Amino acid sequence: MKIFLLVLASMTTVGPGLWRPLYPAEGEEEITVPAFELDEAAVTHRQFLEFVQEHPEWRRDNVGSLFADEGYLDSWAGPGELGSSVGRGHPVSGVSWWAARAYCSSRDARLPTEAEWELAAQASTEEADASEDPEHLAQILAWYSRPGNQTDPVAHSEPNFWGVYDLHGQVWEWVDDYASALVANDNREDGTVDITRFCGAGAITASLKIDYAAFMRIAFRSSLQADSTTRNLGFRCARDLPKEAP
């Protein structure tokens, strides 16, 4: 259990690396992601409870409806207590984008961008970029066959290449620019967006059609609003690398 505590508190450096977005616009086929720091583990219920205790404005009975919908922290027994059915060391869920941002900000951190998150998440335990490794993709896909909102304590599995746990297999995670996914609501349009709906859109088609989990993440993110709180959606924080001393 000692290991858990160490893990919970720490960030690890991820990147730099290349990320190929699923629906790249012209010039976006490969994006260079500078190195950054990322929480090794997702934020847990216990950690979020501590945050809410320090910042009672984020209790579910205080938060304004602009910042979270009705599902906010609704798995908790009360506004300030988890109750027995909530795993303290499990990833927190039912948290809006605003709340996730506020949490990270209280830790002098921020939410990762989509590019950062995806860069970290394309690593397998062995490789920094396993985005075309069928075995890795199949493992990720297995999560979707796991029923409902079952989770494990964070960092119970093997960390990936960067030392990051649970990017797949536990909960969805917020990214700061969740609203940058501009696939049409009808996903059969294959990301080719209607010019009258989206300015500046060229013909955009999926780059790696076998990465089903990536399709799902994009579909999921594009279904979210900033106040959305779903039972399978948590987050972790990121931070810019400390500036090197001159």
Place this chain on the structure above:
Amino acid sequence: MTSPRIVLMLLTVPLVLGITNCEEQVLPPDHVPGLDEPVEEVEPNEPAEAHADPHCDPDKEHLAASEPILGASVYQLDISLTDQDGETAALADFQGEPVVAALIYTTCTTACPMILNEVESIVDAVDEDGKPAKIKVLLISMDPERDTPEALKAYRDFHQLDERYVLARADEAQVREIAAVLGTRYRQLPSGDYNHSPVIALLDAQGQLTGRMEGFGQQRGELVERLRDLVE
């Protein structure tokens, strides 16, 4: 590395800015929205409390002012706008009148002119007998880099928009928050243009989102009706 702009975007990932003091946001009853008030400068790297402060709740006693900021109000956000004349104001200064709001950028040649068209037709429909309705139109740029106050002014002049139309810019992190409350999805492309969803939102005098249309035409009538109700 395919584009310096991408790197720039990644390096300037939004930081949560500013500390909101709820009392400061509650405007005095006689407050006239203006763009001449000093706005607190915030260091971009300053660690900060969550500025989206849900303390601003109507049920809170200390906020029982005559114009409370409601829990659903966008005026809880601490957002600093600079208008086409280079003057700054808080987003919350728009409290008090219905607002038609949209995110656009002035060099957009496809969706944005259509958004503006829609906005104008909504406003025209609400203006009765040539008598302008008491509303504000807030067009915020999603392209703070290129949309300087001068560019905004040129755009406003070119389209001969009346004084109810405010064109404004905010920094990138704040644009993201505005987009979040209006439900506008957008993304900057390597070309510098933006992919974005065409959203027109309607805020009541308290800043609550009371109407929203995405796309063109279909929901216009509904939005016009709601705006009429708000004006009355």
Place this chain on the structure above:
Amino acid sequence: MTLNQTIMCLAAAALLAGCNSSTSTSESSAPSVIPEANAAGPIAFAPGLASALPSSEVRGWTPEGDPITGEVTYAPDVPAPIDRDYPAKVIIELETTEEVMEIADGTDYTFWTFGGAVPGKFMRVRQGDTVEFHLKNHPDSKMPHNIDLHAVTGPGGGATSTFTAPGHETVFTFQALNAGLFVYHCATAPVGMHIANGMYGLILVEPPGGLPAVDKEFYVMQGDFYTTGEYGAEGLQPFSMDKAIDEDATYVLFNGRVGALTGDNALKAEVGDKVRMFVGNGGPNLISSFHVIGEIFDKVYPEAGTRFQENVQTTLIPAGGAAMVEFEVEVPGTYIIVDHSIFRTFHKGSLGMLQVGGDEAPAIYSGQQSDTEYEAEPLK
């Protein structure tokens, strides 16, 4: 349709309209159509669903009366025929869920559903009705979902208006302009996977005059499933993307489960019943060669269009398509329902049963009368 009438129809393709009037008064007035391709043979498309109106006529209709809550049913049940002679506003609610259920005895699968079952709930409206459609996505869902109803005229068949995050509800309204039997399905990326996990069902848009009365109506829908383990492998079986892409189905099923229509779950009818099956095929990949062993479909509405075909043994149902089949059961016994791509039946589960009770009809079918040895010539 009786056997005599059937024979009469076979003998006189040119008299089809007259023949129809013996089974359905409502279908006698429409002109018969004999496509050129059939000039050489007796096969002809006769008129069907005769009271269906061109969509252009329905377009101006506005809903009358109080809004109605649309009845929806789990397979194999079908909502009661619509007893209404005016267009109404019909409110339909459907909830998407992601649930572990048995796909076969001892084998679990995480199905994604419309209404908690595969296939999704059957909906029934009347041509010209205005449908206010509510799509709810259960809070425990991992995925957003939407719905494309093939009965909808408009972008995405509703999919663009119903993209729904877990815990949310979306609403859109459409007018049912065309009569027919239509598939609906989820169209969220990756679309094939949402369909492969069971996100499909049927919506019937009755013609304004309804369908001719029958004794039994059933809802049967085929679908193909792809699991990492082989057919019958025990435990929770994940979806196999590779097999799905290769169209190498592990299961081909009626109503979402091995045995959904066999044994105690068999469809039941009595001798003399007129039976109508609303048969859909959700796919995602395979075309169904739908066949009831020991029956001849008196009528098939191929692709669930307005004209029917008669005396059909096996009908093709495309993925994302449907057919209406009608027949009268004359002889008691068990009738096996299959996809006549027959390895699917013996190895992948596409087997159902219709049990017909009632008096024997030896004049039509005697049963085995003898079993003896015979003198055979030696083979060369």
